[in-house]
Structure formats: C-alpha cells, structure tokens
Amino acid sequence: MKRWRLLLIAGLLLPALAACSKKQEVAPGSIPGQTSKPGEMLAYEHVMFIQLPSTQIPAHVTAVREACESNRLGACAVLRIEQGSSNSKLVVRIVPTGVEPLTKLAAQDGVITSRESHAEDLADVVQDNQRKQAQLDAYAAHLDELAARKDIGVSDLIALARERAQVQTEREGLLNEAAQQKRRIETNLLTLQFGNSDVNSRGHRLAASFTELLDRLVDGVGDALSALAYGFPFLLLLLPVCLLWLWAWRRLTGRWRRPKD
Numbered sequence: 001m002k003r004w005r006l007l008l009i010a011g012l013l014l015p016a017l018a019a020c021s022k023k024q025e026v027a028p029g030s031i032p033g034q035t036s037k038p039g040e041m042l043a044y045e046h047v048m049f050i051q052l053p054s055t056q057i058p059a060h061v062t063a064v065r066e067a068c069e070s071n072r073l074g075a076c077a078v079l080r081i082e083q084g085s086s087n088s089k090l091v092v093r094i095v096p097t098g099v100e101p102l103t104k105l106a107a108q109d110g111v112i113t114s115r116e117s118h119a120e121d122l123a124d125v126v127q128d129n130q131r132k133q134a135q136l137d138a139y140a141a142h143l144d145e146l147a148a149r150k151d152i153g154v155s156d157l158i159a160l161a162r163e164r165a166q167v168q169t170e171r172e173g174l175l176n177e178a179a180q181q182k183r184r185i186e187t188n189l190l191t192l193q194f195g196n197s198d199v200n201s202r203g204h205r206l207a208a209s210f211t212e213l214l215d216r217l218v219d220g221v222g223d224a225l226s227a228l229a230y231g232f233p234f235l236l237l238l239l240p241v242c243l244l245w246l247w248a249w250r251r252l253t254g255r256w257r258r259p260k261d
Contacts, residue, residue, distance in 0.1 A: 030103040031115055033096030033188050041126050042119040043184035044096075048103055051197035052110040054086050060194060061088050064106045074098035075187070086196035093187050106192045113195070126181050133174050140167050 034044040052060060061083065068076035074095040082089040094102060146152065147160050 030100050030107060030112075031117060031190070033094075033099030034117065034119065035096045036185055041121065041123040041181075041185050043122050043181075043189070044117065044119045045189040045191070046099060046103075047116045047191045047193070048106070049113045049115070049193045049195060050107050050110045051113055051195045054196040056109065057086075057088050057194045057196070058083070060106060060108070060110070061090055064090055064092075064102060064192060067102060067105055068092045068094065073101045076102070079189075088194045090192045090194075092190050092192075093183070094190055095186070096188050099188050099190055102190065103192070106194075110194075111197060120184075122181055122185060126178070129174055129178050129181065133171065133178070136167055136171050136174065140164065140171070143167065 031046045031048055034042075036042040036044075050060075061081070065078055065081065067073055068078050074097050076092055076094040076098055078090070078092050080089070080091040090106075092102070143160055143164050147157065147164070152160075
C-alpha cells in the first residue's frame, strides 16, 4: 500500500518539477560581461528589457545611474538617459566585470522579458588605423629630413611647416580614433530599457479599452459635426428651392382640383 502511495506522489510531483525546471531554463537572467580573447578585437554590446511597475522605474534608473557614476562596480560612464511616463532607457559603457552586477541591480524586483548580446569585429578598422599611422610616421620622418637640410629655402621651410602641422593634425585624429576603438574593445556597451508592467494587467487593459471607446465616440461625434457643418450651407440653398417647388405644386394641384363651372 505504501509503495502505491509513493508511486502516486511521484507521478504527481514529476510533471510539476519538470515544468519548473523548464521555466527556469527559459527565463532569462542577468547578462554576463564579455571580454575578447587573445588575438580578437571584438566590441560587445548588450540590450536588456525589464518590466517594472511604473512607480518603481524612476528609482531603478536612479540606482543604476548612481552605481555607474560612482564606479562602484568598475569603470563606468553614462552615455544617455531617456525617461518617459511609462518607460525609460539607460545606456552605459562599463567594464566587462561590472555588466552582470549592474544588470542584476537594474532587474531587482522586476521581470526580464528579453536580453540580447552581440559583438562587432573591429580587427579590420584597427589594422587600417595602424596602417595609416605607420604611413604618417614615415611621411613625417621624411619631412623632418627635408627640414634638416641646410640648402633649403625660406619658402620651402614655410611649406614644410604647414605640411608637418597637417600631418600632426591627422596623427592626432588617428590616435583619438584608436583610443575609441580600444575603449570599445576593453568595455561593454549596455542598454537597459525599463517598461511598465502594469500594461499587462486586467485593470490597465480595461482602462485602455474604455479610453479607446471614448476616443472613438469623440471622433465619431466630431466627424458627424463636420459633416453637418459641411452640409448646412447646401441645406440653406435647398430650402428656398423646396419652398418654391411646394408653392408651385400647390398652385398646380389647386387648379386641377378647382371645380369647373
């Protein structure tokens, strides 16, 4: 008898456990930071959508922003903040080790509806930048050799000075570009989008339906008034014609009905 009871309990619990384990596999968690492997030049970007009650969204945005600006979870910079009545968006650039704790902080007491991670290969642009720097360095060295000559004229020295200044400007531009590329490789771009979880509630759907009904009613009344206003001048023009026709009809029928002497 006990054996049958154990089998019955196991039969009831196994489907529930399987459903729970399946749910845990599907539900997305926090996003781990990504680092390029040796020899790779990948720039990682992550996007996470989080649903929260509308009253909690501003506090979560503030907490994430303060954690980033204080570098509490590693080097971090806030790039953009967008705040609305029912949703907000926060874009930060942070070191890979800080991505996971920052996403956990953002998703606390909320529901992660989706997450996405992708990487852009910067190997070609980095190599192109290095090639351009090498060419500029070689050209700058050639200009230095020309400037060191003793038989060079004043006009040539002026032209060389202008050319060397142009080379220096281009070199600084390439160095800034290389620094940005290095920053993209060594850090992760994280976009956190907060949505209002109340939009899925029955009360919100009922209120939205009622609002939509009122909007349609107002639109219908407005269209009817517009049609009436458009047709009113025609009614004013047709009224005298109708009265004249009615008067003529009565005169004509009156003659027919008048008894002959």
